[in-house]
Amino acid sequence: MKILLLEDEYSLRISIKEFLEDIGYEVDCFMDGLEAYDAIHEKAYELLLLDVNVPSMNGFKLLENLRNDDMKIPTIFLTSMTDVQNLKEGYERGCCDYIRKPFDLEELELRINHAYRSYYLDDSDIIDLGQNATYNMTKGKLTINGEEIVLRKTEKDMLEVLIKHKNSVVSIDMFQDEVWGEYVEPATIRVQLKNLRQKLPEGIIHNRRSLGYIIERK
Known part of the structure; x- marks a missing residue:
């Protein structure tokens, strides 16, 4: 699976990338929302992991723009936000899941697998x-x-x-x-x-x- 990771915190970005690559995923990392947006139009990604508060274009706006471009890719937000209104905004933009920081990397793996199966396989093999x-x-x-x-x-x-x-x-x-x-x-x-x-x-x-x-x- 090809995954795009948008995360501006260096240590977390590297930890996630190394963990996911160790279990067989291909991961491209970005710390700037606009750069990530451009990359999504240039390469076929099967899942997006998006931090919300990043430079140039935040995660919410990035996903909103993708939906306006008629690009539908399963998306999980990585965020420290806990406000219900923020969660609501993410789901309204079209995300399929949230994971709150700090989180266990094995939990991230489970959420990725669930999002992939739910989106692409319609819960059925x-x-x-x-x-x-x-x-x-x-x-x-x-x-x-x-x-x-x-x-x-x-x-x-x-x-x-x-x-x-x-x-x-x-x-x-x-x-x-x-x-x-x-x-x-x-x-x-x-x-x-x-x-x-x-x-x-x-x-x-x-x-x-x-x-x-x-x-x-x-």
Whole structure:
């Protein structure tokens, strides 16, 4: 999982980054709200950890701007604020959780896992893709009309990216970033997408010309 951490307290920022990287997450750190805002538009993050009181643009305003940009990313606020009105403001901006400072890093891990599952998996490992097709996120198993369809690892990874970002367009750059983690020729990505689409019922993955691909589900 790729996480953006916005925290202007140096020791806490480093502690969180080292802890999360030790358990397998990729973490980009920022201490300035405007710099973090720009980075979110340049790279595909799956979760945001935002301090509220930071330079240039506070965490509340940053999340509000992202929502206005139609960017919906699960967000946890890290704050020493205890006032109910402040908590209300954060939830109104669209955060999914709060964690009050000081906190145990293991608690942060639990909250991250809960936020991720709640946001991307709809509290269920079995994703209904429509047209009698389902995908088990835990087992990596695609089933169509009760029959298991074998997917290669890259095809599974691409399908899971589309599921995580359902109802949002996934660009070629996002596939490159989230599946390969390095530069890959766009033609190669399109070939892999073609192979995946051929294994799914027609109409599950839609192509948005010049933008990318999308799975649309309620």
